[in-house]
Amino acid sequence: ATPTAITCALSRLNRLGILVKNSQALETLPELTHIIFDKTGTLTEGRFSIVNIQRFQPVSSRQITDNELLNVVANLEQHSEHPIARAFVSHLKQNLAISQVTISIGQGISGIWQDQQLRVGSAEFCQINNPEQIGAANANVFVTIDQQLVAAFTLADNLRPHALTLIRNLQQQGYRLGMLTGDSSGQAAELAADLNLDFMQQGCSPADKVAAITALVNDGHKVLMLGDGINDSPGFNAAHISVAVDSGTDLSKNQADVVLLKPDISLLAFLLAAGKQASGIIR
Numbered sequence: 425a426t427p428t429a430i431t432c433a434l435s436r437l438n439r440l441g442i443l444v445k446n447s448q449a450l451e452t453l454p455e456l457t458h459i460i461f462d463k464t465g466t467l468t469e470g471r472f473s474i475v476n477i478q479r480f481q482p483v484s485s486r487q488i489t490d491n492e493l494l495n496v497v498a499n500l501e502q503h504s505e506h507p508i509a510r511a512f513v514s515h516l517k518q519n520l521a522i523s524q525v526t527i528s529i530g531q532g533i534s535g536i537w538q539d540q541q542l543r544v545g546s547a548e549f550c551q552i553n554n555p556e557q558i559g560a561a562n563a564n565v566f567v568t569i570d571q572q573l574v575a576a577f578t579l580a581d582n583l584r585p586h587a588l589t590l591i592r593n594l595q596q597q598g599y600r601l602g603m604l605t606g607d608s609s610g611q612a613a614e615l616a617a618d619l620n621l622d623f624m625q626q627g628c629s630p631a632d633k634v635a636a637i638t639a640l641v642n643d644g645h646k647v648l649m650l651g652d653g654i655n656d657s658p659g660f661n662a663a664h665i666s667v668a669v670d671s672g673t674d675l676s677k678n679q680a681d682v683v684l685l686k687p688d689i690s691l692l693a694f695l696l697a698a699g700k701q702a703s704g705i706i707r
C-alpha cells in the first residue's frame with residue numbers, strides 16, 4: 425500500500441467528519457466481531473432532566489423541602505462535569521459552603537455540608553442495596569446525608585437520533601453488540617431491551633468495564649469500543665479499537681483511536697465500511 429492511498433482514505437473519512445488519529449488501529453476493522461457501547465452520552469444524548477423526586481425522612485433530622493434539597497445538591501454538583509450534574513446545577517438558587525468535595529468517576533460525588541456527610545450518586549455509591557424494595561427501581565441518583573437516604577431521583581435523557589438505525593444496521597452485518605454502563609437503574613435494562621442488544625452489563629465501575637472488554641479480547645474476539653470520551657479511557661485502552669463521539673466536551677482530552685467530529689453515532693457505519701474496503705490499502 426502506498427502512503428498516498430492511505431492518506432486518501434483518511435482524508436475521505438475526514439470529510440465525512442471522522443478523524444482517524446491512529447491509523448494502525450484500523451487494521452482490526454475487517455476482523456471486528458464485537459462492538460461495545462457506553463450508554464450515557466453515547467447511545468443517549470447525555471442531556472438529563474429530573475422527572476421524579478422521591479423523598480425519605482431520615483430519623484433525627486428536620487425535613488428539608490424539595491427546593492432546599494435541590495439547592496444543596498446543586499451546590500455539590502457544581503464541582504462535577506458529569507452530564508447528570510448539569511441537570512442539578514440549573515436548580516442552584518443560593519450558594520452554600522460545601523467542603524471536602526470528592527468525585528468518584530462513574531459513581532457520584534460527596535462532600536461535607538453543615539458538618540454532615542453528603543453523598544449524591546448511584547445506588548452502589550450511596551449503598552442502597554435494594555432500590556426496588558423502596559419503590560425506586562427507575563431512580564438513578566440517590567442522596568444520603570450521614571448515611572441516611574434522603575431522596576431518590578429519576579433523571580431521564582433521550583436516545584440519540586440515529587441510535588436505533590445504527591444498531592439495526594450493525595446487527596444486520598452480524599456484529600455482536602453490547603452495552604456497558606455505570607447506571608444500575610431499570611432504565612439501563614429497558615434501553616438494552618429496546619435496542620435488542622446481545623448483552624448488557626449495568627452498575628459497572630470503570631474497572632468493571634475494562635474487565636468485561638478484556639474478557640472478550642482474551643476469548644479471541646476483536647472488539648471496538650464506542651464512547652463519548654467521558655470516563656472512557658480505561659475501556660478505550662482495553663479494546664482493539666476505540667471510537668469517541670463528540671458530546672460537546674473537549675475532544676482533544678480523550679485517547680480514542682478515532683473521533684467522530686459530529687454528535688452523530690451513525691458515522692460509525694462509514695468507518696466500518698471504509699475499514700473493510702481499505703483493508704488491502706492499509707496493511
Ligand code: ADP
Binds near residue numbers: 509
Ligand atoms: P455510563 O457508564 O452510562 O456512561 P456513568 O459511568 O457516567 O454512566 O455514570 C454511572 C452512574 O453513576 C450514573 O447513572 C449515576 O447514578 C452515577 N453518577 C456518576 N456521576 C454522578 C454525579 N456527578 N452525580 C450523580 N450521580 C452520578
Ligand code: MG
Binds near residue numbers: 463464465466651652
Ligand atoms: Mg458515558
